[in-house]
Amino acid sequence: MNHLMSKQQNSTDFAAKNWQQQLAEAFSTIEDLCDFLNLSPEDLPASVIASKAFPLRVPLSFAACMEKGNPYDPLLRQVLPIEDELFAYPGFCDDPVGDLPATAQAGVIHKYYGRVLLINTGSCAINCRYCFRRNFPYADLQLSKQKQAAAIDYIKADTSISEVIFSGGDPLLLSDARLANLIEQLDGIAHVKRIRLHSRLPIVLPARITDEFIALLTQSSKQIIMVTHCNHANELSADTIRASHALKRHGVTLFNQAVLLSGVNDNAQILCNLSEALFAQGIIPYYLHLLDKATGTGHFEVSKTQALALMEDIRAQLPGYLVPKLVEECPGATSKQSVD
Ligand SMILES: *Cc1c(COP(=O)(O)O)cnc(C)c1O
Ligand code: SF4
Numbered sequence: 001m002n003h004l005m006s007k008q009q010n011s012t013d014f015a016a017k018n019w020q021q022q023l024a025e026a027f028s029t030i031e032d033l034c035d036f037l038n039l040s041p042e043d044l045p046a047s048v049i050a051s052k053a054f055p056l057r058v059p060l061s062f063a064a065c066m067e068k069g070n071p072y073d074p075l076l077r078q079v080l081p082i083e084d085e086l087f088a089y090p091g092f093c094d095d096p097v098g099d100l101p102a103t104a105q106a107g108v109i110h111k112y113y114g115r116v117l118l119i120n121t122g123s124c125a126i127n128c129r130y131c132f133r134r135n136f137p138y139a140d141l142q143l144s145k146q147k148q149a150a151a152i153d154y155i156k157a158d159t160s161i162s163e164v165i166f167s168g169g170d171p172l173l174l175s176d177a178r179l180a181n182l183i184e185q186l187d188g189i190a191h192v193k194r195i196r197l198h199s200r201l202p203i204v205l206p207a208r209i210t211d212e213f214i215a216l217l218t219q220s221s222k223q224i225i226m227v228t229h230c231n232h233a234n235e236l237s238a239d240t241i242r243a244s245h246a247l248k249r250h251g252v253t254l255f256n257q258a259v260l261l262s263g264v265n266d267n268a269q270i271l272c273n274l275s276e277a278l279f280a281q282g283i284i285p286y287y288l289h290l291l292d293k294a295t296g297t298g299h300f301e302v303s304k305t306q307a308l309a310l311m312e313d314i315r316a317q318l319p320g321y322l323v324p325k326l327v328e329e330c331p332g333a334t335s336k337q338s339v340d
Helices: 002-015 019-024 030-036 048-052 074-079 146-155 175-189 211-218 238-249 266-279 306-316
Strands: 102-107 108-110 115-119 163-167 193-198 223-229 253-257 284-289 324-329
Touching: 048 266, 108 146, 115 146, 115 193, 146 175, 175 306, 211 238, 238 253, 253 266, 266 284, 266 306, 306 324
Parallel strands: 115 163, 163 193, 193 223, 223 253, 253 284, 284 324
Antiparallel strands: 102 108, 108 115
């Protein structure tokens, strides 16, 4: 009850600000975040050293979904830099998904048949501690405005490409003008049928889903798909519901991908609640990823055996369309691999 009330109160605090302001005011230090949550950093395994390698970044709209005073909050665990990140785990490395060798040219990753990824920006609105990109030199590879023409030519020249995926970083950090321009260019390519956006913003910074943004999507002649990234039902709020409904109402197909994370969602009930809550706001649970083994993320790992047991529990409780596919990313593979 208290939790709900504080959430509503916070929600009115930031609701008046536009998404750019909210982004600029995101928490960037352990102290400020802990203050907001009524926690003291000494009660946590928080690590300033870990935050130097990969900074803390959390929008207020996401922090407002955390339970105040709870050091084990599953949303806090996703964003708080901790000492475990500094330990070396065997088998963990800097480019676990093989994106570097799959980079066709600046900003273009062509590793899945029929689909290309455009890396439009290296940054995100939130820094997730388990991220496979945390050690990746995206700043060097991203598609600058200047290199965009070459990327469009690459897509034009390959008629096997039927889907263009805006990835990142987070593509929704681009301005509406940049996104509109990219979509307009792709509209001119007949063999591209679908444009897909992979973004965590509809969940962590739902103010990004403005009427203007939706209008630029609906102007496209292509089918538009949004793949959100939500790991726990507590990440959803009145604001994420508003954003999802607006997208859905305008014909955007919504899927979610989650990552299976120790201490966050490695529990059948939590995963069932997630599927139910997503579907209630119009999002279909699509993928449940095994962790990509990036340096600094070993403490989030859930074993394959445990993951398969969880899937069995979920299948016993939910209709098939609410059961996500358990998958893993294997370097060099031309598609995601299902785990069974
Ligand atoms: C897996 C993956 C894709 C491709 O997704 P499919 O739905 O399997 O086509 C695109 N982008 C990222 C970042 C992915 O991890
Ligand atoms: S790429 Fe996705 S998982 Fe990684 S930090 Fe950005 S939002 Fe989080």
